[in-house]
Amino acid sequence: MGFDSRFFAIAEAELNRIQQKNKYLSETRLEEVKLKFPDTYALRTKIAGTCARLLSVIAETGGNTAEKLSEIEKDNMALRDQLKTSLISHGLPADYLDPIYDCKKCCDTGIVDGKRCSCFMEKVKAAASSEMNRSSPLSLCTFDEFSLSYYDDTTPTPLGPTARKIMEINLKACRKYAEEFHLPYNGMLLRGRTGLGKTHLSLSIASAVIDKGYNVIYGSAPDLLRMIEREHFGNAPADLDTLGMVIRADLLVLDDLGAEFDTKFSQSALYNIINDRINASRPTVISTNLEHNELSGRYGERIYSRISTMEELYFTGSDVRVKKAAEG
């Protein structure tokens, strides 16, 4: 899973629901006024008339448009005042027939100045957090669900200590990282073969930091880069700004670096992401199956030099997925 278009779809649906709800509420109010207070309703109809006149004057070219416009404008203002007075006289609020919006900034469109409104991003975040907190497989990815019993405690690894000892240190480091999360903060590189718990601990960090109230983006490198590429080439359903969000998030958890399609585009997007975040002292937690020589070979000096300065936790042991499957 991760941060993907589903969360945007959920936010869009939520926005749609709000628009419907407010539209219904407006219509109900208008109907109510029409039935109970025909005088007020007549004023409201007249205002709609001046708006139509305004539009037709704008449509006409030539003539003394400005003069006509200001005349209509004046009428309109006077009518609006009368409407307010009339509503108040019936014991209703002055703005009772105004359009109703949950968000005054974007009028529930989700967009201000061509960018996603903060209310929309709140909805995306809420969807992402609730996904992480719901009884999905993700909710199992917490520090408490991370068991050290899957790592061998008898044979020393080439690094010296046993796999369990090493993973115990890694678990502690991840917990501490999440507990002490603040801004600015350092990043981390979780590195090791597949099935050793990198994604599990990445998600544990993401949910713990979300719980602290930070804006966290968790996503696998293939998912995030695919979305960014789609948006860049205009193939996204809406004017999403995943790249901007990924760069600006308080914490970016970039899972499975190296699993993405290796293209010029993905490399340059990655460089921008990693570089911009480091320059702004915004932390990134990266997980990868790649060895250091593979990282430097694949990403080149520019990106590798950034990644290699991050604190590294090396994951060792044998595939936990296999062990869990054997347990049944």
Ligand SMILES: Nc1ncnc2c1ncn2[C@@H]1O[C@H](COP(=O)(O)OP(=O)(O)O)[C@@H](O)[C@H]1O
């Ligand atoms: N120490 C652990 N305790 C419990 N479950 C684990 C542990 N390590 C991994 N898992 C589980 O095993 C599976 C594979 O782990 P994952 O984190 O995806 O590995 P990686 O990302 O390193 O390839 C996941 O379902 C994960 O929840």
Ligand SMILES: [Mg+2]
């Ligand atoms: Mg993984």
Ligand SMILES: [Zn+2]
């Ligand atoms: Zn808004």
